[in-house]
Amino acid sequence: MELYSGHITKLIDELAALPGIGNKTAQRLAFHLINMPADRVNRLAAAITEAKANVQYCKECYTLTDRDVCPVCANHNRNHKLIMVVENTRDLAAYEKTGKYEGVYHVLHGAISPMIGIGPGDIKLKELVERLQGEVEEVIIATNSSLEGETTAMYISKLIKPTGIRVTRIASGVPVGGDLEYIDEVTLLRALEGRIEI
Numbered sequence: 001m002e003l004y005s006g007h008i009t010k011l012i013d014e015l016a017a018l019p020g021i022g023n024k025t026a027q028r029l030a031f032h033l034i035n036m037p038a039d040r041v042n043r044l045a046a047a048i049t050e051a052k053a054n055v056q057y058c059k060e061c062y063t064l065t066d067r068d069v070c071p072v073c074a075n076h077n078r079n080h081k082l083i084m085v086v087e088n089t090r091d092l093a094a095y096e097k098t099g100k101y102e103g104v105y106h107v108l109h110g111a112i113s114p115m116i117g118i119g120p121g122d123i124k125l126k127e128l129v130e131r132l133q134g135e136v137e138e139v140i141i142a143t144n145s146s147l148e149g150e151t152t153a154m155y156i157s158k159l160i161k162p163t164g165i166r167v168t169r170i171a172s173g174v175p176v177g178g179d180l181e182y183i184d185e186v187t188l189l190r191a192l193e194g195r196i197e198i
């Protein structure tokens, strides 16, 4: 027996496929959406479609942006010889919020995780190596302190070491497994200032 109409079931299935949303939450959201005024539903649908159509990778750092080159990379006052490697755009935003970092970034879009089959070829590592052909003085590895983040940091370090470019890792003190975006600005700055060569 079908519990809900086909359209509702389809909506629930789509929502349940999103990260962090279980079946119960998906049902709750589906009924909430259906009870919303049509113009709000249209605005939400349009926001999703427009974001998907217009957001792209920055040609230099691979963060998500509305332009070819993101505002950080386009800023000539930033130190383009200093590259901070982060796992995702949210981590970049966390460091940007401190307003104290003057270098540029490189966004990997993930971390190496053999457990779930994510290898070096699945994140933006080749792109990082390509960037190092230019004038780079230091690469700061700011991946999370989770197992995946540490594995990725070691991999990058081994990759860059032979080039002679300085490789540093942000200081620990960032909670294990904690997403960088949830950490306060003071902790982030301390981690950045206390970075050590690896």
Ligand code: ZN
Pocket (backbone or CB within 6 Å): 058, 059, 060, 061, 062, 063, 069, 070, 071, 072, 073, 074
């Ligand atoms: Zn950029």
